[in-house]
Amino acid sequence: MCHNLAGLGVFEKDEEGNAVKRIFYVNEKLFKASYHGRVACTGCHQDVKDIPHTDVKKVDCSSSCHMTDPSDNSEFTHKRMAQDLKNSVHGKKGGEHDEDLPECKDCHNNKPYQITVKQSLQTMNFLKVCLECHQSEEWAERFYEHTFYRASIRRSSKDIVALCSRCHADQEMMQKHDLDVVMGFEDTFHGKAIQYGDEDVANCLNCHAPYAMDYSPHRIGSEETPGSAVHPDNKLATCQQSGCHADATEKFASQGKVHPSSYTFSKASTASNDEREFQQWVIYLITLVYKILIAVIVGFFVLHRILDLLAARREKKRLGEV
Amino acid sequence: MQKYPKIAIRNGKRYFFRFSLVQRVQHVILFTTVITLALTGFPLRYYDQPWAKPLYEFFGGIEVAPYIHRITGLILLALFLFHTGYWIYLFFKNRVGKLIREKRVTAGNLVKEFFSQEMIPNGKDGRDMVDMFKYLLYFTNRPPRYDRISWKEKFDYFAPYWGIPILGPAGLALWYRDEITHYVPGIVLNAFYIMHTDEALLAALFLFFVHWYNVHYAPEKFPLGTVFLTGYLPEADMIHEHYDEYVQTMKEEGLENEIKPQHH
Structure with missing residues (x-):
């Protein structure tokens, strides 16, 4: 409603006191073509109840987004992956510097499904096959894009x-x-x-x-x-x-x-750390030896060449004077 | 084998024999393989440089260029083995054969013969090098009188003869990276990787600054010396670069009276 107005946004202060503009504009066409294109705004922004709204909370990807998972008709959610992330080495464990650890959005963004022209030409007839049975062209196209995009573009x-x-x-x-x-x-x-x-x-x-x-x-x-x-x-x-x-x-x-x-x-100085240090030392040494070899040999001959040219000039001069 | 006259005369100018056909063909194979290896190798080392990608694409990109590199490497390794065999063959034919005929085969004589070969660095090279720097640094006006192979040319010669035994096996090990770890620890692969590319850089810089200067950009050679094609060196270059050999050859050919001085 409002968010399709280009330029909608607010000025805020960042941590250093500089004014930054937060853009609230959503390109509807791009959004519709994206992964989440069929999710309603309130599917993710669940605390938004009134218009206009202030202080909207950050989206929690592990919430249920009022969609049905077509595979088993359950409510769709990313809860399991959020849980996996939490248990992984990247999970926030309430320790120091937790703010550095990645969240969903650090790796994922809501990209549009865009298969290449070549791929769409190769698979175009497939969409026609879908439409033989499935009535909604919009739905079929989306399913087709989802499938081929996910299968081909990583x-x-x-x-x-x-x-x-x-x-x-x-x-x-x-x-x-x-x-x-x-x-x-x-x-x-x-x-x-x-x-x-x-x-x-x-x-x-x-x-x-x-x-x-x-x-x-x-x-x-x-x-x-x-x-x-x-x-x-x-x-x-x-x-x-x-x-x-x-x-x-x-x-x-x-x-x-x-x-x-x-x-x-x-x-910690463990056996494996000592070994690692030794390996790094070996690599460092080889690199250093080659740096010296290259500098000395090439430098020596370049110097020799320069002197040689000077000598040739000197010779000419000498002959000219004689 | 065809007999090469020591001095050939073309258009009234003297040319001095230096390289036989077998040697010249080896040199052509050497430089074509080395240039190909450099062109298919350095785009990988300098992948982030603007010239790297177009050059690599020219050689078929990451799908094809590595195979060109490996096959060319094998040809170069084969040349190295052939050349070593060629050297051993010549040593036995010209040196050991003579010792056998003269019934003087002793360990001492063999070692002596080995070190008196024209390519092996010797005491005169050390003295020549010192003399050259004396000349270059204004201590004397007299440049050293080089024999058949000067110390600079021996550097040129032993650069690939030292480089290939490092680059070749390291390259092979990286090619057969899985198999090689049946015998050596994995860190050797990392070491070989660095050695392969650094040694290649050393070789390329040496060829570019030293060898190509000698034969291409030096004022008296520009745009290129022709001895690598004809096998014969013009008299002026012979005087400039190999005065000792020049004098000896002229004497052997009975041209003692026509020997030109090293200095005008």
């Missing part, structure tokens, strides 16, 4: 790396939580191939919570969580999944570095 590996890096590559934040800063992934073949658009190499989630092995990002665990994909007991199976590193050994899984982080903040 988050790209590039996006996943960027998403996880937002926190895990943030040195300050990781230090607060006594975690390793994830570094060096972009220097490995996995990281580089992803930047070249290869979707067959592993991104963060393919190792840390692969659906292929019945893990889920919502139930993600750390290497210390028993039963997680990156726990020492399961690492090898994770590397071997889907034929990626089928012939890999325990040595491959436990000692190879997928992201050789160079900053470690873990305070």
Whole structure:
């Protein structure tokens, strides 16, 4: 009603006292095409009863949204995933710096279903088949888009790396939580191939919570969580999944570095930490040796060349004078 | 094998024999494989540079370029093995054979023969290098008189001869990354990954700044020296770069009276 007016919003003060505009405009067309396009506003914003309204609460994704789950006619809700997240390593446990931990909306937004032109051309007849039985064209189109979008378009590996890096590559934040800063992934073949658009190499989630092995990002665990994909007991199976590193050994899984982080903040000096430090030292040493080799050899010859040119000039001069 | 005259005369100018056909063909294979390897490898190292993506796409992108890189690598490794065999063959043919005929085969003589091969660095190279810097730093006006292979050329020669045994096995290990961990710890893969790309950078920079200077951009060579194609070096370059050998060859060919001075 009001929210379809472009420009609707209020000015508020942020934590530093700067004025920021909060936009309340909702593009109806985009919203209708989105994941939640069939949910009424009050399905999520449940405390809104009157118009106009003030102090609307934040949306709780685990609430029931007055929709029917077509699979079993129960009331639809994301409660289970919210519960999974809470139990996962990302769950808020009432500890210090809880505000850093991710919520639903940190990873998910309400995107429109948009399949590519190529995909829609390939699957167009499918919609016609739906319409042979299903009367409502709007419903059929939505079902078709939902199915094909979900089946074909997943988050790209590039996006996943960027998403996880937002926190895990943030040195300050990781230090607060006594975690390793994830570094060096972009220097490995996995990281580089992803930047070249290869979707067959592993991104963060393919190792840390692969659906292929019945893990889920919502139930993600750390290497210390028993039963997680990156726990020492399961690492090898994770590397071997889907034929990626089928012939890999325990040595491959436990000692190879997928992201050789160079900053470690873990305070405990355990056997595995000592080993890790040794490995980082080896990598550091090799890198350093090559830096020196390159600088010395190339520098030496470049210097030699410059002197050589000067000598040639000197020779010419000398001959000219003689 | 075809006999190459030590001095060839074309258009009244003297040219001095340096490289046989077998050697020149090896060099062509070496530089085509190395350039291909660099072009299909460095876009990965510098994936975030603007030139990297178009270059990689030219070689078929992430789906194809790695295979081109690996096959080219295998060709280069094969060349390395062939060259080593070639070297051993020449050593036995020219050196050990002579010792056998003269019945002087002792460990000492073998070692002596080995180190007197033209490619092996020796004491004269050290002295030449010092002399060169004396000349470059204005201590003397007399540049060193190089023999058949100067210390700079030995650097050029041993750069790939040192680089390939590092790049090749490291590359193979990364290719067969799963299998290799049956024998070595996984951290070796990380180490090889760094060594492969850093060694490649060293090789590329060396080729670009040192070798290409010697044969392409040096004022007297520009745009390119032709010895790698013809096998023969012009007299002026011979005097400039290999004066000792020049004098010796002229003497051997009975042209003692026509020897030109190193300096004008």
